[in-house]
Amino acid sequence: MPRTRPPYPQKFRDQIIELARNGRSLSDLAEEFEPTQTTIRNWIKQADRDEGKSADGLSTDRREELRELRKKLRQLKQERDILAKATAWFARETGDVPPKSSDS
Numbered sequence: 001m002p003r004t005r006p007p008y009p010q011k012f013r014d015q016i017i018e019l020a021r022n023g024r025s026l027s028d029l030a031e032e033f034e035p036t037q038t039t040i041r042n043w044i045k046q047a048d049r050d051e052g053k054s055a056d057g058l059s060t061d062r063r064e065e066l067r068e069l070r071k072k073l074r075q076l077k078q079e080r081d082i083l084a085k086a087t088a089w090f091a092r093e094t095g096d097v098p099p100k101s102s103d104s
Contacts, residue, residue: 008035016040017047 016029021044026037035043048054050061058066090096 013043014047017044020044 016033016035017040019029020026020040026040029035029040030037045054045057046060049057050059
């Protein structure tokens with residue numbers, strides 16, 4: 001399993017982004033600080049999206065909203081599956097088959 005590290009604090013990211021925007025090269029920043037050039041480049045792109053300078057992806061707020069909606073959808077699907085299984089189990093146990101819904 002690859003080694004992972006905790007995410008960098010937002011304040012640290014903001015400082016690196018500011019240094020890069022003020023002319024420091026990504027290779028210098030990557031050498032002096034720990035993040036790779038690719039990581040720093042991704043931070044800059046995301047900051048541009050968040051600030052409205054770029055429209056080539058989702059802003060952090062939208063990304064978070066999408067993550068929450070996907071999580072909620074997963075939970076609702078699980079609940080639906082549990083209810084369907086419970087309904088089938090109760091129908092078998094009682095010998096009662098519920099009528100089909102009229103909207104089919």
